[in-house]
Amino acid sequence: MATKAVPVERRVGVGATVRQTATLAWRSLVQVKHNPWDLLDLSIQPIMFLLLFTFVFGGAISGSTGDYLQFALPGLVVQNALFYTLSTAIGLNTDISKGVFDRLRSLPIARTAPLAGRIVADTFKQVWAFGLLMGFGMLLGFRVQTSVAGVLGALALLVVVALAMSWMSVLIGLKASSPEKVQMIAFSAMMPLTFTSSALVDPVTFPAWLRAWSEVNPVSYLADAIRGLLIGGEVATPALVSLLWAAGFVAVFAPLAIRVFRTRV
Structure with a gap:
């Protein structure tokens, strides 16, 4: 007796995409258990x-390490967050180079789920x-001068x-031919951005x-x-401009990254 073929659904729904994204996000987090490094x-x-x-630059810049810590910790939080986006790019490039995404592509999942x-x-x-830097900074003497709401808002x-x-790092990770080149290109982009800002010193x-x-x-603006x-000062204008910059980065780099991702994977 002939069996009627069941058509394969090619388009993945929004709900399924969210679940698949969560599953693959959990996969990335669980890797820490197997690779604590x-x-x-x-x-x-x-x-x-x-x-x-x-302790190396604080005395020279602010006259005391305590004063510099109070000024610089928010900037160091920003610097670390932006530098860590390199890890996203390197992880994506490594997965693609090792064929992980080729195996995922053979599954009936949304094409963007591995990336997301x-x-x-x-x-x-x-x-x-963020929590680690704030906790260790407070051990060294940093003090939040606003409120819990301020910390959560930050x-x-x-x-x-x-x-x-x-998304800028993701695009670099998808275009580069190896994790080493990802690190070189992305670090060269992030380094000038952070060190020519008000994150670590007063631009005056x-x-x-x-x-x-x-x-x-x-x-x-973000710093x-x-x-x-965290310690008081103007918030509304720099926060608004930071969000506008964020929207600009997404508008420019997200479509480019998704396009490259779909052609490469």
């Missing part, structure tokens, strides 16, 4: 930067890094902007041309907003 790398680097900048799953998982890791703003800017000491760039640098939310 990932968590150590995420934990050691921000603490190392915090100690180095505070990686980004969502790394967002949770951003929360861990975390929310940081995650939103870092998630938006991660910059040359005029560099100060002009710092005043429009998206990292400056100023986080600083205002």
Whole structure:
């Protein structure tokens, strides 16, 4: 007796896409259990930067390490969040190079679920890094001068902007031929953005041309907003401009990254 063929549904619904994204995000998070070095790398680097900048440069820049810690910790939180977007790019490139995405493509799942799953998982890791830096900073003497709401607002703003800017790293990760090239290209892009901003020093000491760039640098707006939310100061304008920059990054880099992802995977 002939069996009637059942047509295969090619389009995945929104609900199924969300579930598949959550499953693949969990896959990325569970990898930490089997490879704890990932968590150590995420934990050691921000603490190392915090100690180095505070105790090596703090006295020279602010006159005391305590004053510099109070100024610089919000900026270090921003710097670490943006640097960690490189991990998203490297992880994507590694999965593609090892054929992981080829195996996922053979499954009846949404094409964008592996990409979205990686980004969502790394967002949770951003929360861990924020909590770690804040906790260790408070052990060194940093004090929040606003409120719990300010801390939660800083975390929310940081995650939103870092998630938006991660699309630039994702595009680099998809275009580069190896994880080493991802790290080289992405680090070369992130380094000038963070060090020519108000994240770590007051731009008033910059040359005029560099100060002009710092005043429009998206990292400056984000650092100023986080600083205002944690220790006081203007919040509304830098936060709004940060969100506008975030929308711009998504509008430009997300479509490009998805297009490259669909052609490469």
